[in-house]
Amino acid sequence: MSAALALGLFLAARSAQTLVSAGLLPASQAYVAEITAPEARAGGMGIHGAAYGFSAIIGSALASEAAMRC
Known part of the structure; x- marks a missing residue:
């Protein structure tokens, strides 16, 4: 797969x-x-925000790990 195709698919x-x-x-x-x-x-919204932030960090880490394996 060419770099241009990979970039296009990513976008x-x-x-x-x-x-x-x-x-x-x-x-x-x-x-x-x-x-x-x-x-x-307020506590419920705080937990919601923490879960949202945590999932963004973990999702990015998993995606970078998967990209490094390719």
Whole structure:
């Protein structure tokens, strides 16, 4: 596979992922707000943010590990 093709496929995949998941964060925040009691909402949003950040870090690490194996 040429570098240009790989770059094109990467850009296409990232664009598709962005289009599909653009509403995921606001929807999950709304769900957390809906299921938590008002006095526990700040804690629920904090856990949600921590989980979102943790998954971004772990996802990037797994992707780089997979890329290095290719």
